[in-house]
Amino acid sequence: MFKYNICFLKQNDQILLLNREKPSWMGRWNGVGGKIEENESPRESALREIEEETGIALDSIDFKGIVTWIVDGKLTGGMYAYFAELPSDFIYETPIKTPEGILDWKSLDWIMHPENNGIADIIPKSIHRFIDDANCYEHRCFYENDKWTHDILIELDKDMDQMTDKEKMHDWYFREQFRKGHTSDNMVFALQPD
Numbered sequence: 117m118f119k120y121n122i123c124f125l126k127q128n129d130q131i132l133l134l135n136r137e138k139p140s141w142m143g144r145w146n147g148v149g150g151k152i153e154e155n156e157s158p159r160e161s162a163l164r165e166i167e168e169e170t171g172i173a174l175d176s177i178d179f180k181g182i183v184t185w186i187v188d189g190k191l192t193g194g195m196y197a198y199f200a201e202l203p204s205d206f207i208y209e210t211p212i213k214t215p216e217g218i219l220d221w222k223s224l225d226w227i228m229h230p231e232n233n234g235i236a237d238i239i240p241k242s243i244h245r246f247i248d249d250a251n252c253y254e255h256r257c258f259y260e261n262d263k264w265t266h267d268i269l270i271e272l273d274k275d276m277d278q279m280t281d282k283e284k285m286h287d288w289y290f291r292e293q294f295r296k297g298h299t300s301d302n303m304v305f306a307l308q309p310d
């Protein structure tokens with residue numbers, strides 16, 4: 117249903133980030149990830165994107181929920197979020213220049229620094245949920261006139277990750293969020309068809 121995934125790989129107190137060569141977040145640091153291809157589940161897509169962008173082949177990765185974008189009151193899209201902790205003795209030397217951008221390990225202190233303007237908005241706000249919280253959330257990010265305004269956190273059911281059927285996932289998302297009162301008649305859904 118959502119078209120993208122975003123993945124955070126952690127080792128000790130560092131996260132592997134990509135300084136992006138192209139939009140979105142061009143020139144800024146973000147997780148690795150990309151577009152979900154047809155006939156691919158969000159998880160399969162995340163594992164493929166990680167391998168394509170970093171060369172790291174993982175067997176397992178944790179689903180952490182979704183990040184959605186509400187732009188001028190419209191739900192315009194979103195991405196599935198994944199997290200993996202790499203063993204302390206895994207050697208991955210950076211920086212690495214790739215066609216997607218520069219890969220480098222960034223410390224959590226650097227990521228969380230209040231004066232850091234070089235990073236995708238959601239990361240300092242949500243990275244600790246991805247790392248430390250066993251629950252899954254929708255991280256709903258609100259933008260007005262191209263500017264971030266605020267975000268809200270809504271707990272999700274981990275089962276969402278098991279749904280490979282896009283229509284089922286779509287129905288489930290809207291039913292769950294309505295049930296919990298997290299959508300309202302004046303919230304407009306403007307997701308583009310797959």
Ligand SMILES: Nc1nc2c([nH]c(=O)n2[C@H]2C[C@H](O)[C@@H](COP(=O)(O)OP(=O)(O)OP(=O)(O)O)O2)c(=O)[nH]1
Pocket residue numbers: 120121122123139140141146147148149150151152185195236
């Ligand atoms: N489209 C979009 N992607 C976003 C936003 N915020 C954000 O973190 N992302 C993430 C999701 C993906 O991990 C990444 C965008 O992926 P991409 O367009 O490079 O997809 P891709 O690697 O499959 O690229 P390509 O094959 O089409 O060149 O950025 C946003 O506001 N819009």
